Amino acid sequence: xxxxxxxxxxxxxxxxxxxxxxxxxxxxxxxxxxxxxxxxxxxxxxxxxxxxxxxxxxxxxxxxxxxxxxxxxxxxxxxxxxxxxxxxxxxxxxxxxxxxxxxxxxxxxxxxxxxxxxxxxxxxxxxxxxxxxxxxxxxxxxxxxxxxxxxxxxxxxxxxxxxxxxxxxxxxxxxxxxxxxxxxxxxxxxxxxxxxxxxxxxxxxxxxxxxxxxxxxxxxxxxxxxxxxxxxxxxxxxxxxxxxxxxxxxxxxxxxxxxxxxxxxxxxxxxxxxxxxxxxxxxxxxxxxxxxxxxxxxxxxxxxxxxxxxxxxxxxxxxxxxxxxxxxxxxxxxxxxxxxxxxxxxxxxxxxxxxxxxxxxxxxxxxxxxxxxxxxxxxxxxxxxxxxxxxxxxxxxxxxxxxxxxxxxxxxxxxxxxxx
Amino acid sequence: xxxxxxxxxxxxxxxxxxxxxxxxxxxxxxxxxxxxxxxxxxxxxxxxxxxxxxxxxxxxxxxxxxxxxxxxxxxxxxxxxxxxxxxxxxxxxxxxxxxxxxxxxxxxxxxxxxxxxxxxxxxxxxxxxxxxxxxxxxxxxxxxxxxxxxxxxxxxxxxxxxxxxxxxxxxxxxxxxxxxxxxxxxxxxxxxxxxxxxxxxxxxxxxxxxxxxxxxxxxxxxxxxxx
Ligand SMILES: Nc1ncnc2c1ncn2[C@@H]1O[C@H](COP(=O)(O)OP(=O)(O)OP(=O)(O)O)[C@@H](O)[C@H]1O
Ligand SMILES: [Mg+2]
Numbered sequence: 001x002x003x004x005x006x007x008x009x010x011x012x013x014x015x016x017x018x019x020x021x022x023x024x025x026x027x028x029x030x031x032x033x034x035x036x037x038x039x040x041x042x043x044x045x046x047x048x049x050x051x052x053x054x055x056x057x058x059x060x061x062x063x064x065x066x067x068x069x070x071x072x073x074x075x076x077x078x079x080x081x082x083x084x085x086x087x088x089x090x091x092x093x094x095x096x097x098x099x100x101x102x103x104x105x106x107x108x109x110x111x112x113x114x115x116x117x118x119x120x121x122x123x124x125x126x127x128x129x130x131x132x133x134x135x136x137x138x139x140x141x142x143x144x145x146x147x148x149x150x151x152x153x154x155x156x157x158x159x160x161x162x163x164x165x166x167x168x169x170x171x172x173x174x175x176x177x178x179x180x181x182x183x184x185x186x187x188x189x190x191x192x193x194x195x196x197x198x199x200x201x202x203x204x205x206x207x208x209x210x211x212x213x214x215x216x217x218x219x220x221x222x223x224x225x226x227x228x229x230x231x232x233x234x235x236x237x238x239x240x241x242x243x244x245x246x247x248x249x250x251x252x253x254x255x256x257x258x259x260x261x262x263x264x265x266x267x268x269x270x271x272x273x274x275x276x277x278x279x280x281x282x283x284x285x286x287x288x289x290x291x292x293x294x295x296x297x298x299x300x301x302x303x304x305x306x307x308x309x310x311x312x313x314x315x316x317x318x319x320x321x322x323x324x325x326x327x328x329x330x331x332x333x334x335x336x337x338x339x340x341x342x343x344x345x346x347x348x349x350x351x352x353x354x355x356x357x358x359x360x361x362x363x364x365x366x367x368x369x370x371x372x373x374x375x376x377x378x379x380x381x382x383x384x385x386x387x388x389x390x391x392x393x394x395x396x397x398x399x400x401x402x403x404x405x406x407x408x409x410x411x412x413x414x415x416x417x418x419x420x
Numbered sequence: 421x422x423x424x425x426x427x428x429x430x431x432x433x434x435x436x437x438x439x440x441x442x443x444x445x446x447x448x449x450x451x452x453x454x455x456x457x458x459x460x461x462x463x464x465x466x467x468x469x470x471x472x473x474x475x476x477x478x479x480x481x482x483x484x485x486x487x488x489x490x491x492x493x494x495x496x497x498x499x500x501x502x503x504x505x506x507x508x509x510x511x512x513x514x515x516x517x518x519x520x521x522x523x524x525x526x527x528x529x530x531x532x533x534x535x536x537x538x539x540x541x542x543x544x545x546x547x548x549x550x551x552x553x554x555x556x557x558x559x560x561x562x563x564x565x566x567x568x569x570x571x572x573x574x575x576x577x578x579x580x581x582x583x584x585x586x587x588x589x590x591x592x593x594x595x596x597x598x599x600x601x602x603x604x605x606x607x608x609x610x611x612x613x614x615x616x617x618x619x620x621x622x623x624x625x626x627x628x629x630x631x632x633x634x635x636x637x638x639x640x641x642x643x644x645x646x647x
Contacts, residue, residue, distance in 0.1 A: 002533065005533050006531070009530050009531060012530075016518050016519060017518065019518075020518045317514060318516050320514075321510075321514050321515075321516065322516075322527075323475065323499065324473070324475060324502065324508045324510075325502070325503065325508070325527060325528040325531065325576075326499050326500065326501075326502040326503020326504070326506075326528060326531055326532070326580075327499060327503075327531060328495055328496040328499035328500070329495050329496070329499070330496065331499070331531070414475050415470050415475055415476055418470075418475075418510055418514070418588070419466055419470070419588075
């Protein structure tokens with residue numbers, strides 16, 4: 001009880017001190033405000049951009065992928081036949097195998113029943129040449145079952161023209177990436193030729209165009225019905241090259257990927273591998289944000305340290321008198337600590353407010369990006385966590401900055417000052 | 421019963437060289453007396469007073485005030501003891517310049533919390549009026565004249581009705597008129613409220629009018645005059 005009234009009294013004295021040094025107090029508070037504001041603003045804006053980039057990338061990448069890659073056979077046939085002799089075989093060539101997944105369709109059906117799996121799609125990914133007139137462009141054709149693929153990647157939302165419906169109703173139809181369509185100078189309704197790796201030619205009709213925002217995909221890829229692509233490649237109806245999976249919880253993807261690779265003997269990868277560069281960039285950007293914020297807060301903390309140290313030198317006499325009156329060391333410490341806390345709390349709260357206003361303001365600025373089609377304003381992330389972190393940051397720095405001077409103040413020896 | 425018992429007190433300063441400032445001091449003070457401490461400059465008067473004020477506890481021997489030993493107490497206990505039992509008046513009045521006169525007087529009582537704030541304010545006002553500076557109550561302390569400030573300092577020393585009021589040459593910085601007036605105020609207080617007064621002074625007149633004078637020479641008690 002006594003301690004409460006003691007702190008209250010210390011606070012009253014602190015306020016009087018601050019009122020008589022209003023200008024310095026305001027400058028110190030403004031320093032904290034600025035630090036917290038920049039922190040909140042930068043975190044919101046940079047995280048907003050990060051999240052947007054992730055959203056685009058992840059939208060296009062499944063949590064887990066299974067596929068086959070043409071590989072050099074491990075060992076040679078002669079090695080198998082005569083294991084106990086030294087065999088030399090030069091220039092071993094990769095086996096000519098189809099990159100199809102063995103039993104792929106069956107695996108898809110089995111995995112669809114797995115409770116971890118949210119959506120699954122088996123598809124064919126094949127290299128083709130798109131030809132129109134004299135121009136030949138190397139690209140990819142994706143044979144999909146629209147409903148399954150749409151459940152994974154929300155294809156419908158990426159359609160810019162035409163429709164996906166006709167893929168299944170109209171023979172030899174494709175939906176083409178906008179970049180690719182532009183390069184070939186075709187639009188919905190146009191026809192062009194397509195050559196497979198084996199050299200077979202087909203005429204296809206463009207029934208729509210799509211845009212994912214990922215330039216690589218938009219410039220190379222088109223979608224066609226699974227059966228259509230199987231017919232182009234001359235493979236049986238069970239043939240697929242890719243299994244793409246979306247999980248309910250994406251965290252265990254790497255572990256599950258390993259498990260499935262071993263179980264079925266496929267190659268695999270997961271979202272963490274596929275987006276390693278983006279994830280790494282996220283970490284670096286966060287480091288920059290925190291680095292800048294910490295620097296600014298250090299400067300602000302130094303401001304508080306300064307004003308309090310100066311105050312204590314000016315107030316030596318007052319401290320001595322207060323001690324003679326019966327104020328204890330800790331009462332004196334509180335007087336200066338309270339000043340630091342008031343500056344810190346006021347500065348931090350104002351910083352949060354201005355930080356929020358800045359973020360809000362910038363989130364209203366129209367921003368057109370050719371890459372990010374769904375973006376019409378600058379991406380800003382609003383998360384209570386940034387505000388809590390910013391506030392805690394501010395209070396910790398100011399308390400630390402106030403602690404040393406206040407300790408110094410509490411150790412002032414009243415006699416040396418009072419004896420004059 | 422003695423209010424203050426000083427027994428074999430010695431005090432050394434270690435800086436710049438080890439030097440004995442007080443040498444085996446012993447005396448006793450009864451309640452409600454007016455005591456003066458005199459002696460040549462450098463004889464150790466202030467040093468002794470600050471030991472008695474409990475602000476300095478680095479000494480040898482024993483100082484008991486109101487039956488309590490001061491040696492070896494911790495900081496917060498001593499602060500609390502001062503708050504309750506000791507009022508201090510300095511040579512250079514030393515008010516807190518940013519606070520009003522009234523607030524200066526109230527501070528020790530606000531720390532003590534014996535009475536509610538309104539009651540403290542009322543008492544502070546009464547004291548200021550008694551000391552003739554009632555009209556100045558709401559001014560900032562730094563605006564008062566030297567004599568006025570010293571009266572305010574006396575009011576501040578008395579607000580908690582301490583057992584002892586100490587002063588290190590409290591009249592030393594005042595002209596003879598104010599000096600006499602302040603001395604009279606001290607006198608009146610100790611008579612009315614039964615407070616013990618312990619005052620370091622160079623003023624022969626004041627010393628002669630006190631109940632007891634402790635004369636120091638070279639850190640030793642030269643003589644104690646009881647009147
Ligand atoms: N902090 C200190 N460190 C070293 N020596 C000190 C210290 N304080 C006082 N002294 C010395 O102790 C001696 C006594 O000092 P003190 O202030 O008690 O004298 P005084 O009797 O009050 O003198 P005056 O009448 O001038 O005020 C002096 O020689 C002084 O130099
Ligand atoms: Mg002295």
